[in-house]
Amino acid sequence: MKKPVLKKILTGLVAGLGLAATLSAQAADPFKVGFVYVGPIGDHGWSYQHDQGRLAVEKHFGDKVKTTYVENVPEGADAERVIRNLAKTGHDLIFTTSFGFMNPTLKVAKQFPKVTFEHATGYKQAKNVGTYISNTYEGRYVAGFVAAKVTKSNKIGYIASFPIPEVIRDINAVQMALNKYNPEAELKIIWVNSWFDPGKEADAANAMMDQGVDVILQHTDSPAAMQAADRRGVFAVGQASDMSSFGPKAHILSVVDEWSPFYIKRTQQVMDGTWKSEDHWGGMTEGEIVIPEFTNIPEEVATEAQAIIDAIKSGSFHPFTGPIKNQAGELKVAEGEILPHGEMASMSWYIEGVKGDIPK
Numbered sequence: 001m002k003k004p005v006l007k008k009i010l011t012g013l014v015a016g017l018g019l020a021a022t023l024s025a026q027a028a029d030p031f032k033v034g035f036v037y038v039g040p041i042g043d044h045g046w047s048y049q050h051d052q053g054r055l056a057v058e059k060h061f062g063d064k065v066k067t068t069y070v071e072n073v074p075e076g077a078d079a080e081r082v083i084r085n086l087a088k089t090g091h092d093l094i095f096t097t098s099f100g101f102m103n104p105t106l107k108v109a110k111q112f113p114k115v116t117f118e119h120a121t122g123y124k125q126a127k128n129v130g131t132y133i134s135n136t137y138e139g140r141y142v143a144g145f146v147a148a149k150v151t152k153s154n155k156i157g158y159i160a161s162f163p164i165p166e167v168i169r170d171i172n173a174v175q176m177a178l179n180k181y182n183p184e185a186e187l188k189i190i191w192v193n194s195w196f197d198p199g200k201e202a203d204a205a206n207a208m209m210d211q212g213v214d215v216i217l218q219h220t221d222s223p224a225a226m227q228a229a230d231r232r233g234v235f236a237v238g239q240a241s242d243m244s245s246f247g248p249k250a251h252i253l254s255v256v257d258e259w260s261p262f263y264i265k266r267t268q269q270v271m272d273g274t275w276k277s278e279d280h281w282g283g284m285t286e287g288e289i290v291i292p293e294f295t296n297i298p299e300e301v302a303t304e305a306q307a308i309i310d311a312i313k314s315g316s317f318h319p320f321t322g323p324i325k326n327q328a329g330e331l332k333v334a335e336g337e338i339l340p341h342g343e344m345a346s347m348s349w350y351i352e353g354v355k356g357d358i359p360k
Contacts, residue, residue, distance in 0.1 A: 030066040034086035038098035039196035045221030053259030075100025087112040135283030137173035139255030141319035144177025157208035159218040198224035
């Protein structure tokens with residue numbers, strides 16, 4: 001065989017082997033999933049719990065999936081930049097985990113139609129954008145029941161973050177439980193305009209306790225309120241994750257967001273090509289809202305609270321079952337009817353019994 005011919009054959013073999021190696025490497029590339037968090041993963045609340053879901057994805061899929069996260073992302077222009085960067089760097093699926101990421105997510109999704117996006121707590125979908133939320137109002141209702149039973153001062157505190165539908169909805173769920181189980185109890189609300197600010201959260205808790213509040217709930221993400229309550233001998237409810245270790249004497253229950261089942265399911269669907277845009281609501285029935293245990297409360301109160309949980313899980317009880325009136329006494333939900341998810345997703349009104357106005 002002539003050398004030029006042999007050289008061509010060898011060159012072809014090398015090129016073929018190189019192409020095969022390249023294709024093999026491409027085939028072995030892991031599926032990339034990105035997560036965008038509004039707070040630090042060490043907040044022991046909202047972002048921490050989402051990151052536990054991310055870690056569950058890694059554990060479940062092993063080397064088939066590679067995850068990335070970006071923490072402490074402000075809602076607004078910075079969020080759009082971060083989301084776009086994840087899309088540009090080969091991420092196949094991106095979870096954006098705060099209400100204020102909604103419009104930035106939709107904008108980037110339009111620019112990257114082959115990337116799949118999931119947005120938490122929002123209400124706008126697109127062909128490649130789904131939304132998801134946990135039914136935190138189920139846990140808030142149970143917390144409201146327990147607060148109604150254990151308060152001595154009939155003053156319940158609620159540390160609120162921002163006046164978005166999710167927060168308003170959960171305040172209403174607490175008030176509905178108070179209306180039913182202790183109509184004399186008053187819900188005092190302090191808005192801190194932050195998801196995570198331990199200093200503000202502690203200040204709000206102390207201000208409430210100075211006014212006689214003896215049970216504190218929160219829609220903020222640090223354990224600062226739980227710690228403040230523990231120091232001053234009042235009760236508190238943990239937010240998003242189990243906060244019992246931060247206030248052993250104060251803790252009565254925690255409303256825990258368990259994101260792992262949803263994150264694993266949606267990742268698998270995108271990998272399989274079966275994913276479709278949808279508006280997912282997951283609660284106690286799906287194992288996505290969990291109350292791990294009751295502490296520091298009478299056994300009979302814990303038993304009745306568990307009965308409420310069981311009724312929610314079975315579907316025999318829904319916290320937003322009418323009749324429900326707004327602050328002005330106008331009927332919003334007729335007797336026996338359930339407030340539809342669509343209306344809960346855009347809730348911008350207080351129910352009867354809540355004092356004060358929703359901030360603009």
